[in-house]
Amino acid sequence: MEIKKATFIISNTDVQKCPAGNLPEYAFIGRSNVGKSSLINLLTGQKHLAKTSQMPGKTQLINHFIINGEWYLVDLPGYGYAQRGKTGRDNIRRIIERYILERDALTSLFVLIDCRHEPQKIDLEFMEWLGENDIPFAIIFTKADKIGKNRLTENIRIYREKMLETWENIPPMLVSSAEKKEGKEEILDYIDAVNRQLSNAK
Numbered sequence: 001m002e003i004k005k006a007t008f009i010i011s012n013t014d015v016q017k018c019p020a021g022n023l024p025e026y027a028f029i030g031r032s033n034v035g036k037s038s039l040i041n042l043l044t045g046q047k048h049l050a051k052t053s054q055m056p057g058k059t060q061l062i063n064h065f066i067i068n069g070e071w072y073l074v075d076l077p078g079y080g081y082a083q084r085g086k087t088g089r090d091n092i093r094r095i096i097e098r099y100i101l102e103r104d105a106l107t108s109l110f111v112l113i114d115c116r117h118e119p120q121k122i123d124l125e126f127m128e129w130l131g132e133n134d135i136p137f138a139i140i141f142t143k144a145d146k147i148g149k150n151r152l153t154e155n156i157r158i159y160r161e162k163m164l165e166t167w168e169n170i171p172p173m174l175v176s177s178a179e180k181k182e183g184k185e186e187i188l189d190y191i192d193a194v195n196r197q198l199s200n201a202k
Helices: 036-044 082-102 120-132 149-163 184-201
Strands: 005-013 025-030 062-069 073-076 105-112 135-142 171-174
Touching: 005 105, 005 135, 025 036, 025 082, 036 062, 036 073, 036 135, 036 184, 105 120, 105 184, 120 135, 120 149, 135 149, 149 171
Parallel strands: 025 073, 025 105, 105 135, 135 171
Antiparallel strands: 005 062, 062 073
């Protein structure tokens, strides 16, 4: 798939104000500073579509972008940013949970994981919650350029083993590097395949 046009539609904190219609939505989420905005800009081929920042916790809204007039890319707030304080974290959690649980158009969620780190409790618990609520998701390991290929392979293997302690089936796992422009084709092909399945099911 090639993204020919990506247009910002709306930002809000209320799932009820998300765009009307029946286009499929693919949402991106992860811990703060995982490289979400950079990945979105890589996928769309627009350097400044999603606002990148060295400051974690920049995204605090549900951001909708329409892609090729056919589907929505949704940029969700990052979770677990400690410096927001408990009240701030609770507000962000409510925004995220309401979107994920109440948005019928949500087709798949991409959970972004920094490939450099061992499995983190906050990510594992979040994915457990997704599983408990039957939310379809895939994992994207980001920042693959920051470590060597052997370590990347080993870190993904460790992640698989950790998830198999509680999961019968592992969700799809993809790898990306916004810096080296890697993973774009695989992620867009994944979205395209799901969209085709939806079209065939109609």
